[in-house]
Amino acid sequence: MRVIVWLVEGTWPACVDAVRAHAPDASEVVLLHVSEPGVPGLAHGAFAGLLGRGRPRGHRPAEGWGRDPGDRLEDLGVTSAAELLRAAAERLGRPCSRLERTGRVEREVVAAAEGAGLLVLARDGDRSRLGPHSLGPPSRFVVDHAPCPVLLVWPEPAPDLTTLPPPPPPRPHH
Numbered sequence: 001m002r003v004i005v006w007l008v009e010g011t012w013p014a015c016v017d018a019v020r021a022h023a024p025d026a027s028e029v030v031l032l033h034v035s036e037p038g039v040p041g042l043a044h045g046a047f048a049g050l051l052g053r054g055r056p057r058g059h060r061p062a063e064g065w066g067r068d069p070g071d072r073l074e075d076l077g078v079t080s081a082a083e084l085l086r087a088a089a090e091r092l093g094r095p096c097s098r099l100e101r102t103g104r105v106e107r108e109v110v111a112a113a114e115g116a117g118l119l120v121l122a123r124d125g126d127r128s129r130l131g132p133h134s135l136g137p138p139s140r141f142v143v144d145h146a147p148c149p150v151l152l153v154w155p156e157p158a159p160d161l162t163t164l165p166p167p168p169p170p171r172p173h174h
Contacts, residue, residue, distance in 0.1 A: 001117030002028045006109050006142070007088050009080075011122035011155040016091045018120050018153045027117070029096040031088045033081045034108040106141035116148045122155045129163035 003023045005015050019029055085098040101108040113119040121143075124136040134154075135143060143150055 001026075002030065002115065003118045003120065004030050004032055004109075004113050004116045004148075005088070006112075006119065006121040007031055007033045007084055008122065008124060009084065011124060012084060012088055013091060014122050014153045014155040015120045016088050018151055019092060020094075022151060023118065023120075025094070029092065029094070030099050030112070030116075031085050031092070031096055032099045032101070032109065032112050033085055034101045034103065034105045034112075035081055036105055037102050106138040106145075109138075109142045110145045110147065113142075113146050113148050118149050118151055119146050120151045120153065122153050127154065127156065127159070129159050130161070131163075131165060 001024060003019060005019055007015060016031075019027075023029065081100050085100065089096055089098060099112060101112060109119075109121070119142070121139060123134040124139045126133040132140075135152075139152075143152065
């Protein structure tokens with residue numbers, strides 16, 4: 001069985017622990033991290049918009065002048081993703097593969113889960129109470145569209161049952 005583990009900053013340890021507890025030892029485990037291309041792209045665009053502007057007369061360029069800040073943001077993102085995947089593999093403590101993707105996060109996760117036997121992800125919304133708001137929009141999309149079974153975990157102990165909303169009023173009988 002192929003198990004895809006969607007790793008997100010802040011909640012990934014719970015996903016790795018869930019695999020250790022629930023996935024058979026013979027499973028092929030794939031650690032997945034997805035980066036949105038948006039932030040470096042915005043920086044590239046802002047920098048490109050500044051290129052045509054002249055500098056004041058006599059101005060000496062500062063260190064790094066003329067360097068696109070989007071490049072630095074891309075480098076930081078790659079380093080961060082690689083470090084997260086390394087830490088997750090170490091915590092898992094068994095053979096696994098690492099997969100980095102870039103794009104619309106929710107769509108990349110669903111695509112990566114094609115043909116998998118299980119997708120593991122953590123709740124990423126309001127985790128102070130039980131209910132549908134414990135899933136943010138990307139996770140809700142993934143849960144609704146996953147092409148395989150999903151194991152949804154709490155990144156910390158689940159809230160108490162007293163956090164359940166009250167039941168709806170009874171319907172009138174006609």
